[in-house]
Amino acid sequence: MARRIGSRYTAHQILGRGSAGTVWLGEGPEGPVAIKLLREDLSSDQELVGRFVQERTALLGLEHPHVVSVRDLVVDGNDLALVMDLVRGTDLRTRLDRERRLAPEAAVAIVADVAEGLAAAHAAGVVHRDVKPENVLLDMQGPLGPGGSHRALLTDFGVAKLIDTPRRTRATKIIGTPDYLAPEIVEGLPPRASVDIYALATVLYELLAGFTPFGGGHPGAVLRRHVTETVVPLPGIPDELWQLLVQCLAKAPASRLRASELATRLRELLPLLAGMPPLDVDEPDTEAAEEAAEELSGAAPVTGQPVRRRGAVPLVPGAKPSDSNRDTHTSMRVPAPDELAGGAHGTARAPRAAGAPRPGSARNRAVTRRRRLVVAVAALILAVAGVGTWLATSDDTTPPPADTQTSAPTAP
Numbered sequence: 389m390a391r392r393i394g395s396r397y398t399a400h401q402i403l404g405r406g407s408a409g410t411v412w413l414g415e416g417p418e419g420p421v422a423i424k425l426l427r428e429d430l431s432s433d434q435e436l437v438g439r440f441v442q443e444r445t446a447l448l449g450l451e452h453p454h455v456v457s458v459r460d461l462v463v464d465g466n467d468l469a470l471v472m473d474l475v476r477g478t479d480l481r482t483r484l485d486r487e488r489r490l491a492p493e494a495a496v497a498i499v500a501d502v503a504e505g506l507a508a509a510h511a512a513g514v515v516h517r518d519v520k521p522e523n524v525l526l527d528m529q530g531p532l533g534p535g536g537s538h539r540a541l542l543t544d545f546g547v548a549k550l551i552d553t554p555r556r557t558r559a560t561k562i563i564g565t566p567d568y569l570a571p572e573i574v575e576g577l578p579p580r581a582s583v584d585i586y587a588l589a590t591v592l593y594e595l596l597a598g599f600t601p602f603g604g605g606h607p608g609a610v611l612r613r614h615v616t617e618t619v620v621p622l623p624g625i626p627d628e629l630w631q632l633l634v635q636c637l638a639k640a641p642a643s644r645l646r647a648s649e650l651a652t653r654l655r656e657l658l659p660l661l662a663g664m665p666p667l668d669v670d671e672p673d674t675e676a677a678e679e680a681a682e683e684l685s686g687a688a689p690v691t692g693q694p695v696r697r698r699g700a701v702p703l704v705p706g707a708k709p710s711d712s713n714r715d716t717h718t719s720m721r722v723p724a725p726d727e728l729a730g731g732a733h734g735t736a737r738a739p740r741a742a743g744a745p746r747p748g749s750a751r752n753r754a755v756t757r758r759r760r761l762v763v764a765v766a767a768l769i770l771a772v773a774g775v776g777t778w779l780a781t782s783d784d785t786t787p788p789p790a791d792t793q794t795s796a797p798t799a800p
């Protein structure tokens with residue numbers, strides 16, 4: 389099933405699929421490559437093709453041991469493809485799904501690698517905007533690093549920006565994956581380098597805990613938590629590491645570390661973490677969080693369904709809802725200030741030390757069930773209205789004024 393991509397590349401075998409397209413193992417004049425072939429509805433979008441060509445220099449310019457380099461861009465008939473370095477290994481999401489939590493030394497070594505890649509990008513004026521475990525690849529052919537970790541490389545640079553065309557995303561829409569979105573993005577500010585630091589700190593928390601600090605439930609509730617809630621400490625985490633996490637998850641972007649400083653500070657911590665087992669943290673009490681969310685917003689998931697770890701609404705029309713946990717983007721309305729204030733009472737899922745009793749387990753279940761039924765009906769009505777709105781806005785072809793575009797590279 390080999391297929392030609394442009395005049396120089398052959399795609400041999402599918403490596404995986406993402407929301408923007410399919411990644412192929414391919415061959416080029418200089419040897420094996422990975423080819424990301426964008427979905428046909430994207431490649432037939434003339435505006436996106438134009439940006440693709442325009443961004444050529446920025447996309448091709450990044451060379452760093454912890455960045456997956458883009459080697460070539462192909463625009464050929466209906467094909468629109470990014471030719472990248474081939475990484476022989478897996479992505480961090482797959483490893484995390486397999487192991488549930490990583491030992492602190494391995495987690496910190498991986499995140500320090502990514503921070504170094506980000507430092508190089510930020511120095512070149514490029515903001516990633518979609519840092520998450522799916523976009524971190526682990527090179528399993530190279531030598532092992534601290535804690536048995538494989539070299540980590542950040543991928544998908546520029547893809548968030550490419551897809552963020554004014555026609556697809558108005559100034560009132562948010563681009564990113566909810567669990568990793570910095571509060572200033574939720575508040576509608578333009579993304580600067582510090583949004584990548586926030587997202588990377590979220591990834592570090594997730595590697596240590598097995599869940600993200602503000603995730604769970606309806607995407608709107610997740611966004612609100614980023615703005616209004618403080619991160620709950622992880623039992624057993626060394627204080628120095630916790631302080632770093634807290635600083636990089638600061639609500640104020642200026643309080644966060646820069647990428648190069650974060651990388652240095654993380655590497656300094658490695659000897660302290662050597663040999664430490666994964667933290668003994670239980671999954672948070674999703675039932676309590678669900679109940680709290682119901683009380684606050686009425687937008688909680690329907691009774692009986694598990695709270696999703698990462699809720700995402702596909703930006704790209706046609707992306708399968710069932711894939712939404714892994715979507716590159718979310719297209720959501722920026723919440724109004726009063727909506728954001730609604731979460732101040734606390735719906736974050738507090739981690740429990742293993743074996744600790746479940747808070748709220750003695751609640752009157754009959755009352756809870758009745759209330760949930762009412763909320764479920766309300767949530768269903770909201771969901772139907774939301775899908776309608778999304779369909780209406782995603783099909784909108786009216787170009788907005790030039791100043792509504794939010795995707796220009798932003799200096800750190």
Ligand SMILES: Nc1ncnc2c1ncn2[C@@H]1O[C@H](COP(=O)(O)OP(=O)(O)OP(=O)(O)O)[C@@H](O)[C@H]1O
Binds near residue numbers: 411525
């Ligand atoms: N340069 C590469 N070398 C080897 N495998 C890759 C490379 N880039 C991506 N892959 C693999 O291809 C799969 C799809 O990647 P892709 O970037 O399209 O999606 P994603 O990041 O998982 O999701 P999304 O696009 O929704 O963020 C992933 O499983 C990833 O491991």
